[in-house]
Amino acid sequence: MTEPLPQGATIGILGGGQLGRMLSVAASRLGYRCHIFEPGAAPAGDVAFRVTTAPYSDTAALRAFAETVDVITYEFENVPTSALDLLESLRPIRPNRRALAVSQDRISEKTFLGDLGLQTAPWAAVNSESDLRAAVARLGLPAILKTTRLGYDGKGQVKLESETDIPAAWAAMDNAACVLEGFVAFDREVSVIAARSPDGSVAAYDPGENIHRDGILRTTTVPARLTAGQRSDAVLLAARILNALDYIGVMGVELFVTRAGLLVNEIAPRVHNSGHWTQQGCSVDQFEQHIRAVAGLPLGDGNRYADVVMENLIGDDVLRVPALLKERDTAVHLYGKGAPRPGRKMGHVNRITRG
Amino acid sequence: MTEPLPQGATIGILGGGQLGRMLSVAASRLGYRCHIFEPGAAPAGDVAFRVTTAPYSDTAALRAFAETVDVITYEFENVPTSALDLLESLRPIRPNRRALAVSQDRISEKTFLGDLGLQTAPWAAVNSESDLRAAVARLGLPAILKTTRLGYDGKGQVKLESETDIPAAWAAMDNAACVLEGFVAFDREVSVIAARSPDGSVAAYDPGENIHRDGILRTTTVPARLTAGQRSDAVLLAARILNALDYIGVMGVELFVTRAGLLVNEIAPRVHNSGHWTQQGCSVDQFEQHIRAVAGLPLGDGNRYADVVMENLIGDDVLRVPALLKERDTAVHLYGKGAPRPGRKMGHVNRITRG
CATH class of the missing domain: 3.30.470.20 (ATP-grasp fold, B domain)
Known part of the structure; x- marks a missing residue:
């Protein structure tokens, strides 16, 4: 894809929530159609040219979806890797896989940002209660324990105020890979x-x-x-x-x-x-x-x-x-x-x- | 219909052109879905919940359309009367039939406006070449001859500059009911x-x-x-x-x-x-x-x-x-x-x- 997408072309959107809905409306202003792929309810479907309702594990549906579109984008970052592998073999995905991989995992993201010379909150990887205890000792309290993946809108995170919160906080994470983020005094x-x-x-x-x-x-x-x-x-x-x-x-x-x-x-x-x-x-x-x-x-x-x-x-x-x-x-x-x-x-x- | 339409309701739109397209997008912002009825190509369909492609003479299609919607509106004024009669028996049509009837016919429109005490360009009904000749004598030249119905974007109209234009102008109207509008010197x-x-x-x-x-x-x-x-x-x-x-x-x-x-x-x-x-x-x-x-x-x-x-x-x-x-x-x-x-x-x- 080096030429601009011609008018009348179809853009595939993974995810049919409000972001996909507003993307589809914007695409129409530029003369494009949108095809939404969404496993669940799809409010974006009300203003899309087409909607596929299927799980991300349905390779036939993914393949059929890809064949009707010229380029694929997404409205949320937690699309399963296997689905992306298949789709990418058929059509360009924008933004690219690396952007997704980096942002799907809090530790990859913080490592990437650090390597770029950018500041983040102090953090430590946590894979056990003893990791958490060590991280609290290093970063101090208050601090926030977050799953490395699949968190959004405050889900998959818990705030620690004192050391007595440690066992319950770790238990709440259900053995998921986590990261502890130190407190940042921001304006x-x-x-x-x-x-x-x-x-x-x-x-x-x-x-x-x-x-x-x-x-x-x-x-x-x-x-x-x-x-x-x-x-x-x-x-x-x-x-x-x-x-x-x-x-x-x-x-x-x-x-x-x-x-x-x-x-x-x-x-x-x-x-x-x-x-x-x-x-x-x-x-x-x-x-x-x-x-x-x-x-x-x-x-x-x-x-x-x-x-x-x-x-x-x-x-x-x-x-x-x-x-x-x-x-x-x-x-x-x-x-x-x-x-x-x-x-x-x-x-x-x-x-x-x-x- | 005295209560506001609840969110999730469906609005029927007669006509699937750009106005219907932008109406459908606007309806989505208010949480509504749109169902487009359009005999021809329907760019509005790219951003509508549903599209019916059928002629206005297809009473089964009109009936099925009406049954899926809560209220009906339109993006153009030349919907056939028979279709409106059927639709109106099933669902409310907004704006109402009188507004459509008045504006579908230039003579009804000018008469309505005159009765309201509003000024229009001087005009005369024209149903023959001799009517046209008499109207030109009364209103002067230049003047514009227009069909009373179905004109838009400069279609169905011809400008008269001199009396020698009269026969060709009348012939171009193909015996349609017409109105001659006198020249208005507007700022x-x-x-x-x-x-x-x-x-x-x-x-x-x-x-x-x-x-x-x-x-x-x-x-x-x-x-x-x-x-x-x-x-x-x-x-x-x-x-x-x-x-x-x-x-x-x-x-x-x-x-x-x-x-x-x-x-x-x-x-x-x-x-x-x-x-x-x-x-x-x-x-x-x-x-x-x-x-x-x-x-x-x-x-x-x-x-x-x-x-x-x-x-x-x-x-x-x-x-x-x-x-x-x-x-x-x-x-x-x-x-x-x-x-x-x-x-x-x-x-x-x-x-x-x-x-």
């Missing part, structure tokens, strides 16, 4: 949504300032309260990550702003919840930016023409929709997920605070 | 995109200033060059039309700005090409506004947070897309229509001129 959390295209050009949006609660993103505010120096450091750091991975697509890079500089908390090789504000703030939003990169089209420059506060609607927050629809300068985005469940992302709103 | 053309909800509340966007070429809209610019008085006159006039029709949904009202005040050129009982700028200028665009009205949700207030110039991509204009994708502060919207043909609307761009 604020920000994220950079950056994109890289096949020709190596990189574009980043203004960093957004994030507020999490119970491990789940609640709000992102642009502009973030950063100095000009912090802002350019954040963008340069993201570009360094994308270049090192020979990345194609949009990536979310979560950062801690500390007195000692910027620390990388986590990277996500996909469009990211903290980039949803771009739907109202930029002429090319993160979803279209990702599709542009995957399709080999020129990237938008990321210029922002409004200030925005994005708020997630989680679980019963969605009951506030009737009132939210009446708010001035507020864009409501619902995901078509049916009944609310605690912790489930049901939608988001973008409030325009300055046009 | 500019503007349009108001307004919406009305089931509870009678009305919201209008800022008027846009339109430039047509060969009978096809080329650009819409907001804000339009209007005085404050003209601006409020335009909005009040649109509201009067919506209220008189007990209208539910978005309507496009095209106006001529003249020294003698505002003249109504044409009304369209649907989302309108001259409202595409709202996608980048407002938190609730015209497509979502229409869906909100049809679904009985609160309307957005129409507030504009950016200045925008919308440019249509017609026929080979679409070949400029690679360059347009590189433009700063420019949102590209393509319709997925395949090969360009002269006069065919392939997409549009919204240029943000002030954020």
